Amino acid sequence: MSSRNISKTVIKRLPVYLRILDNLIRRDVEIVSSRELSLESGFSAEQIRKDLTYFGAFGTRGTGYNTVFLREKLLKIIGLDQKTKIIVIGAGHLGTALTRYNALKNPYVEIVAAFDRDLQVIGQKICGIEVLPFDQAPEIIRKHNIKVALITVPADSAQEVVDKVVENGVTAILNFAPAKLHAPEGVHIHNSDLTIELQSLIYYSTAEEERLSRLKQGAEEEKSQKMLKLE
Amino acid sequence: MSSRNISKTVIKRLPVYLRILDNLIRRDVEIVSSRELSLESGFSAEQIRKDLTYFGAFGTRGTGYNTVFLREKLLKIIGLDQKTKIIVIGAGHLGTALTRYNALKNPYVEIVAAFDRDLQVIGQKICGIEVLPFDQAPEIIRKHNIKVALITVPADSAQEVVDKVVENGVTAILNFAPAKLHAPEGVHIHNSDLTIELQSLIYYSTAEEERLSRLKQGAEEEKSQKMLKLE
Numbered sequence: 001m002s003s004r005n006i007s008k009t010v011i012k013r014l015p016v017y018l019r020i021l022d023n024l025i026r027r028d029v030e031i032v033s034s035r036e037l038s039l040e041s042g043f044s045a046e047q048i049r050k051d052l053t054y055f056g057a058f059g060t061r062g063t064g065y066n067t068v069f070l071r072e073k074l075l076k077i078i079g080l081d082q083k084t085k086i087i088v089i090g091a092g093h094l095g096t097a098l099t100r101y102n103a104l105k106n107p108y109v110e111i112v113a114a115f116d117r118d119l120q121v122i123g124q125k126i127c128g129i130e131v132l133p134f135d136q137a138p139e140i141i142r143k144h145n146i147k148v149a150l151i152t153v154p155a156d157s158a159q160e161v162v163d164k165v166v167e168n169g170v171t172a173i174l175n176f177a178p179a180k181l182h183a184p185e186g187v188h189i190h191n192s193d194l195t196i197e198l199q200s201l202i203y204y205s206t207a208e209e210e211r212l213s214r215l216k217q218g219a220e221e222e223k224s225q226k227m228l229k230l231e
Numbered sequence: 232m233s234s235r236n237i238s239k240t241v242i243k244r245l246p247v248y249l250r251i252l253d254n255l256i257r258r259d260v261e262i263v264s265s266r267e268l269s270l271e272s273g274f275s276a277e278q279i280r281k282d283l284t285y286f287g288a289f290g291t292r293g294t295g296y297n298t299v300f301l302r303e304k305l306l307k308i309i310g311l312d313q314k315t316k317i318i319v320i321g322a323g324h325l326g327t328a329l330t331r332y333n334a335l336k337n338p339y340v341e342i343v344a345a346f347d348r349d350l351q352v353i354g355q356k357i358c359g360i361e362v363l364p365f366d367q368a369p370e371i372i373r374k375h376n377i378k379v380a381l382i383t384v385p386a387d388s389a390q391e392v393v394d395k396v397v398e399n400g401v402t403a404i405l406n407f408a409p410a411k412l413h414a415p416e417g418v419h420i421h422n423s424d425l426t427i428e429l430q431s432l433i434y435y436s437t438a439e440e441e442r443l444s445r446l447k448q449g450a451e452e453e454k455s456q457k458m459l460k461l462e
């Protein structure tokens with residue numbers, strides 16, 4: 001089966017299954033049912049069975065899936081059966097936080113280096129990972145055949161950074177810069193725009209407040225109508 | 232028009248329009264066409280016109296939208312016409328990065344306080360914002376009528392934190408903890424799971440590499456077939 005046929009929404013669910021399986025295996029759980037996977041993930045058991053059958057993982061009826069076997073299968077499909085080498089461009093606060101987090105908590109990636117242009121941070125180490133001058137990025141990307149980059153630079157230099165890393169072989173970018181970035185076909189850019197996330201959330205908090213005040217108002221009106229009836 | 236009728240995908244586009252308008256206004260641009268908005272946002276001009284008509288913003292045919300007017304309109308719809316008071320729970324590296332970023336770069340929110348349980352960080356200030364003991368969160372939430380919280384605590388304490396802040400009035404949560412969280416109806420939780428993002432991106436980088444190697448293999452085969460023909 002060609003990996004290109006898998007839809008984006010399925011791809012987003014696979015790492016969720018993987019995390020659940022990692023937790024189960026840590027607790028020595030050998031078998032998991034689609035129902036249990038459903039409770040842990042929030043996806044329907046039917047959806048999960050469909051996803052997994054699609055990847056050739058078949059559960060045993062009435063018992064479930066072998067956790068270790070299913071995990072191995074998922075690692076291969078996602079491409080995590082070997083550690084993925086990644087780089088971080090931008091070693092400010094967010095870049096540092098992401099570098100630390102992945103260095104300490106993500107067993108599936110190896111951060112080869114972080115890059116920055118600020119002389120104040122160049123030469124520093126983040127959990128043993130060196131911050132190098134951005135000029136050295138092309139050399140490092142080629143040397144280690146790096147395909148994945150995290151970008152946490154300011155919006156106005158993000159496109160230039162993307163151009164440079166793509167030119168040297170990067171094909172997948174997780175972008176935290178609040179900017180619309182362009183890349184040639186075949187290069188994947190995922191935007192993780194925290195301001196946009198926060199603002200759309202604020203919309204819901206406002207709407208919720210309005211809704212509550214409308215509900216309260218409704219209750220008040222009902223109450224005063226009741227009082228009118230009593231008079 | 233009730234704000235409850237707007238779909239989630241539209242809500243996600245509004246802050247994008249807002250950011251573009253902010254940039255245009257900074258450059259003293261008074262009028263913007265749906266075509267220009269399309270170029271900047273990546274959404275189709277048709278989609279943009281539809282979204283904006285929906286909110287009662289009508290452009291002038293052949294010219295476009297008044298940037299200042301449209302921005303005011305969007306601020307009201309999203310609920311950003313007044314600064315939104317938010318809190319950050321978890322003042323580790325990610326929490327600190329998010330606090331700093333919003334304090335310095337996000338004019339639409341006011342971070343009232345950050346909270347942590349670690350005595351090493353309690354009492355510190357992040358861009359003038361104090362890190363308080365988590366025990367004080369209920370009091371602060373009630374006092375400032377806070378509806379929005381950013382959560383960057385470890386996965387195993389995330390649910391407890393959600394329960395506590397929701398109990399005290401928070402209705403919208405941006406969660407960075409790698410955990411599936413539960414909240415009563417009416418509370419919105421947006422999950423920003425950076426590991427899941429990264430892993431699904433790795434899938435694409437692998438698939439891309441495979442695709443390239445298949446293409447290369449195909450080219451090699453074609454080449455050797457040509458050579459066979461030459462013989």
